[in-house]
Amino acid sequence: MEPSLVTNIGKIQLDKPAMLASGILGISLDVFNRLYRSGAGAVVTKSLSNEPWEGYPNPTIFSVDGGGWMNAVGLSNPGASNFAKMIEPNQDVPIMVSLVGSIPEDFATMINEFKNCNVTAFELNLSCPHVAKVGLEVGDDPELVKQIVTTVKNSTNVPVIAKVGLGTTHYLNTVKTAIDSGIDAITAINTVRAMAIDVETQRPILSNKFGGLSGTPIKPIALRCVYEISSKYDIPIIGCGGISTWEDAIEFFLAGASGIQLGSAIGDNWINVFDDINKGILQYMTKKNYSTINEMVGLAKKF
Amino acid sequence: MEPSLVTNIGKIQLDKPAMLASGILGISLDVFNRLYRSGAGAVVTKSLSNEPWEGYPNPTIFSVDGGGWMNAVGLSNPGASNFAKMIEPNQDVPIMVSLVGSIPEDFATMINEFKNCNVTAFELNLSCPHVAKVGLEVGDDPELVKQIVTTVKNSTNVPVIAKVGLGTTHYLNTVKTAIDSGIDAITAINTVRAMAIDVETQRPILSNKFGGLSGTPIKPIALRCVYEISSKYDIPIIGCGGISTWEDAIEFFLAGASGIQLGSAIGDNWINVFDDINKGILQYMTKKNYSTINEMVGLAKKF
Amino acid sequence: MRWWDLQRNFNHTTIVTIEKVVDETPTVRTLYFSDDVMSNVLPGQFAMVWIPGVNELPMSVMISKETGKAAFTVRKHGLASTGLFNIKSGEKIGIRGPYGNAFDIKEGNLLLVGGGTGLVPMMRLLTHVKPTDNVTLLIGAKSQEEVFFESLANELLKNNPHKVIVCTDDGSYGEKGFVTDIVEKLVNESHFDGVYTCGPEKMMYKTVQSAHSKGIFVQASLERMMKCGVGICGSCCVGEDLVCKDGTIFDGNHLSQNKEFGFTHRNKAGILEDY
Amino acid sequence: MRWWDLQRNFNHTTIVTIEKVVDETPTVRTLYFSDDVMSNVLPGQFAMVWIPGVNELPMSVMISKETGKAAFTVRKHGLASTGLFNIKSGEKIGIRGPYGNAFDIKEGNLLLVGGGTGLVPMMRLLTHVKPTDNVTLLIGAKSQEEVFFESLANELLKNNPHKVIVCTDDGSYGEKGFVTDIVEKLVNESHFDGVYTCGPEKMMYKTVQSAHSKGIFVQASLERMMKCGVGICGSCCVGEDLVCKDGTIFDGNHLSQNKEFGFTHRNKAGILEDY
Ligand SMILES: Cc1cc2nc3c(=O)[nH]c(=O)nc-3n(C[C@H](O)[C@H](O)[C@H](O)COP(=O)(O)OP(=O)(O)OC[C@H]3O[C@@H](n4cnc5c(N)ncnc54)[C@H](O)[C@@H]3O)c2cc1C
Ligand SMILES: Cc1cc2nc3c(=O)[nH]c(=O)nc-3n(C[C@H](O)[C@H](O)[C@H](O)COP(=O)(O)OP(=O)(O)OC[C@H]3O[C@@H](n4cnc5c(N)ncnc54)[C@H](O)[C@@H]3O)c2cc1C
Ligand SMILES: Cc1cc2nc3c(=O)[nH]c(=O)nc-3n(C[C@H](O)[C@H](O)[C@H](O)COP(=O)(O)O)c2cc1C
Ligand SMILES: Cc1cc2nc3c(=O)[nH]c(=O)nc-3n(C[C@H](O)[C@H](O)[C@H](O)COP(=O)(O)O)c2cc1C
Ligand code: FES
Numbered sequence A, B: 001m002e003p004s005l006v007t008n009i010g011k012i013q014l015d016k017p018a019m020l021a022s023g024i025l026g027i028s029l030d031v032f033n034r035l036y037r038s039g040a041g042a043v044v045t046k047s048l049s050n051e052p053w054e055g056y057p058n059p060t061i062f063s064v065d066g067g068g069w070m071n072a073v074g075l076s077n078p079g080a081s082n083f084a085k086m087i088e089p090n091q092d093v094p095i096m097v098s099l100v101g102s103i104p105e106d107f108a109t110m111i112n113e114f115k116n117c118n119v120t121a122f123e124l125n126l127s128c129p130h131v132a133k134v135g136l137e138v139g140d141d142p143e144l145v146k147q148i149v150t151t152v153k154n155s156t157n158v159p160v161i162a163k164v165g166l167g168t169t170h171y172l173n174t175v176k177t178a179i180d181s182g183i184d185a186i187t188a189i190n191t192v193r194a195m196a197i198d199v200e201t202q203r204p205i206l207s208n209k210f211g212g213l214s215g216t217p218i219k220p221i222a223l224r225c226v227y228e229i230s231s232k233y234d235i236p237i238i239g240c241g242g243i244s245t246w247e248d249a250i251e252f253f254l255a256g257a258s259g260i261q262l263g264s265a266i267g268d269n270w271i272n273v274f275d276d277i278n279k280g281i282l283q284y285m286t287k288k289n290y291s292t293i294n295e296m297v298g299l300a301k302k303f
Numbered sequence C, D: 001m002r003w004w005d006l007q008r009n010f011n012h013t014t015i016v017t018i019e020k021v022v023d024e025t026p027t028v029r030t031l032y033f034s035d036d037v038m039s040n041v042l043p044g045q046f047a048m049v050w051i052p053g054v055n056e057l058p059m060s061v062m063i064s065k066e067t068g069k070a071a072f073t074v075r076k077h078g079l080a081s082t083g084l085f086n087i088k089s090g091e092k093i094g095i096r097g098p099y100g101n102a103f104d105i106k107e108g109n110l111l112l113v114g115g116g117t118g119l120v121p122m123m124r125l126l127t128h129v130k131p132t133d134n135v136t137l138l139i140g141a142k143s144q145e146e147v148f149f150e151s152l153a154n155e156l157l158k159n160n161p162h163k164v165i166v167c168t169d170d171g172s173y174g175e176k177g178f179v180t181d182i183v184e185k186l187v188n189e190s191h192f193d194g195v196y197t198c199g200p201e202k203m204m205y206k207t208v209q210s211a212h213s214k215g216i217f218v219q220a221s222l223e224r225m226m227k228c229g230v231g232i233c234g235s236c237c238v239g240e241d242l243v244c245k246d247g248t249i250f251d252g253n254h255l256s257q258n259k260e261f262g263f264t265h266r267n268k269a270g271i272l273e274d275y
């Protein structure tokens, strides 16, 4: 049988397994359309908040010498309401709307804004490592995670994904809380809190001092998180972190992810990275005789 | 004034700030002598346990495609008693003895083995990410950290360092507990738990499946930990993680470390890395007009 | 040696020292520094410029007459550009890049239309024209005191058949009126092989319209909010294009199909605003 | 393309398929596979060989007569080597490397002394001798059934003046006695320009002693517990040398100053043990 790139991430079915990760190019419907045509199975929006946020001053992003990127964009975004209006015309593109907030009501309000939009899933960003009061500060508080997930699940029939990362508590506890509260899938992982200092001026480079490390450096960390989650819980997983080649994608499938997201690779290889990955996955599937992505998911766990 | 490489890490004074990190080449006194002659300010031994440990079967170490190394050596070591006998003849080399164990008594017994040895410091490995019952499982338990540090401090007059890493609890809590229990300095950080899967055989590569990521990928993470610790606590810090050039060393000084350790860089650049780093630091000091390392420590915090 | 030492990583911020500062107008300054890479960028390329402790901004790379040197010509505006404007000789800034594509320079009769600091890429373009090209440069400014680079342009073009025309909105210098009116007139009167423009979006929009509607090859260098400069953050999008990565230079064919060019841009939060 | 695609990263494990397995003795097998890099290693270099699910071992890279191919010749011993020994044609193993330095091959009269799988680097060395070299190869084995590579060696040396001498401990084949007694005899009788040895440490120790005490250039390829193969773990140390990185090949000058060579080695826990 011809191999197919269709994947089922729990209730979510996508034509192709590789998605655009949140925060990368994710600001306009036209760009979403372009990425979809380039081979992305879905696009995740920038994390949206109730109110528009300007984010931090520049420098907000830079390329790390040893590989990868560091950013502290500060979750700049046009706000859920503006954004919802912009994507209302969308018909074709599977859009996952990423949300960030500090109390359950934030999320309920925002979900309501999208009632006229064609949304494939909501992704709750519980793990931004460099913005106070949202992100990891939320993800590290189990009671809050429970309330947010419960509220969101009561506000929508669209599948809801929780995005976790390495915070100050054990991310596996956040995963468990989210699952117990009815989450449909987990995205792992967000960027890892990090820093760089310019030795000439002796200053932290990012205006926010701390930022999130993404790209190749975090791939081995993200992969172990996916493997740990899939070994411990029976929940659909989207792998994210440092994926830039089809081999990386396969590694995440084997570790237990049924979908993947990528961001930094676009900075390195531009948007044809989706097509390259799709082609490589198909070749691998042909060679190994798989007809569906889901046949591969979690195979490395048997060893 | 001619710049000097002498550094004071609290009570510990070293002629040069860059040390060999624990677990790298750290198995024989002859090799320690060689590294010292190559420009290392001190050598940290492999983490020693009460009994000899064979460690895990190979593969235990491999080079990560995106840069850096992953290892799950499994803390193989000849045991504290054998090791102490081996280093008894040591006169010249500042040796820091790294210890690993699961109960306070383990540490007390081991420290006693070294009573006839010339030891510059003990480093407590509270943060190995891939061996059960020791390392991070200890570091993540504040009560145990307290007991171990207290016991060790009561067993010796030699300065005692706690080595921390990213575990399942917040490492800053471990740091605080260690400080409250009388620790003399902190080494940050150990390797970061990670994984890699071979797509051809579909197996985790390391025999232990999980391992610790080291080298360039973790540098931005280690640097932020040093900056976070030095911003929050008044304790001498040794920076460790991905340091391979003099610029890296300076970054860690500016973030608040008064000494540095390196391991993976030896795999990339062999042991002349110490000499290269020393030369680079001296040039930087000359250019910036510093006469001592300690003048630079923590300068990036003022921004 | 590490792999990234093999060649300079263009995404890595290099620290340079400002060696000379020249006042062009009361609100525009040119800051010179030494850097081999920046001295040789293509016309239209930009750098991300870090003003330590202040911000990081996209800036077109200005030419220098001295080899191995380059410059930025900055207009003082908000906090960030004022920070750069206030950098003194001897102080340090960080640069990464060059980023962006370059003008596709035709041969023959060329028309260049620059407004304000949009003249910067035009000056570098002038260093790339053939001696046989007949070059017309239009400089738009609000008033006499805002005019700069006129004599530099004449000097750069001294071996070419050329014309440098300045227009000021208030007529205090050169011709009175909008530069785009002159563009419309020129493309009606004469044949051009290429039209190039950089400056305020409305100016570029009209220039592109005038030339493109006559079937003349035209390129504009767009400005949008830029955070990363490398195609990651998305803040510079204009329609489905990312200005930093697909541009900054687009041609008339492409621009005439873009619904946002000339009308809207996104602010720091990413909200679409009218020009 | 990422930087590490620019060339094969020698530290990255490459998966190869075993294409042919040859029994050399009841306990020694040679496993052939295709790999350009391994087919061209220098004499004395080794690879780290991953037997998936079992272990990873250092192995000298054996020659193949076919271009683009290489092999490992393994003696079944503990769990790991038995795992490799049991790999069948069509099965996959991982390889990384080559690691280690190479023999410094002199010209003239050469004496090669190999025992057991220590013959592997000797075979590759034979492919590097000059046609004018006069080569004597001593093969040591316990008994007749443990003798291998004798005819291969004769074939490789067919254009050279040469002698292949086999000794067995029990005299069941070739000369009776220890190979090192013959070494002592030969270096007393004849002039040699270079002596090369690989095999059991005591054999190498005596060979080095015999040659070095006569002032003859001699090199031995050492074996030590290896975990990383790249100079990180320290498990392969012998005195202040790291066998994987400084060696595996050391010369008589260096070895005669090493207190551990010939006497002690470290086990998996790093404890010094007597040979
Ligand atoms: C490719 C490119 C080249 C440029 N070249 C030059 C040049 O050579 N000389 C020059 O003076 N200016 C140049 N600019 C404009 C410059 O980057 C700033 O936009 C301008 O200096 C005002 O910045 P501000 O933050 O001081 O103003 P603010 O008052 O903070 O902002 C005013 C407006 O400036 C724009 N702006 C602010 N920050 C950015 C940013 N990071 N990226 C893009 N636009 C921003 C926005 O439209 C904003 O609304 C260029 C812009 C781009 C995109
Ligand atoms: C550079 C080098 C080249 C080698 N080339 C060959 C070769 O071509 N053919 C061959 O059959 N053998 C070769 N060996 C030896 C081989 O690596 C194994 O040591 C041997 O096969 C026994 O391994 P085992 O684990 O099965 O035995 P075990 O019974 O587990 O161990 C027996 C002894 O083997 C040694 N050993 C075990 N593991 C290792 C290891 N990872 N590294 C080094 N020594 C180890 C130790 O001395 C140990 O005490 C080479 C060794 C080195 C260092
Ligand atoms: C510039 C930038 C902005 C990001 N913004 C967000 C965001 O708004 N919300 C979010 O959940 N993750 C955000 N992330 C994290 C990414 O979605 C992703 O989890 C991370 O970059 C790891 O994937 P990568 O290595 O493929 O980039 C951002 C990452 C980058 C580089
Ligand atoms: C092969 C290897 C073995 C290690 N063994 C130990 C150990 O026994 N005890 C310990 O505290 N850290 C150990 N580490 C961690 C290092 O000491 C160091 O914290 C880490 O590698 C980060 O530094 P680097 O990036 O310079 O290698 C080991 C690291 C490696 C690569
Ligand atoms: S500035 Fe970030 S994508 Fe263009």
Ligand code: FES
Pocket: D225, D226, D227, D228, D229, D230, D231, D232, D233, D234, D235, D236, D237, D242, D243, D244, D245
């Ligand atoms: S095998 Fe690890 S240092 Fe030699």
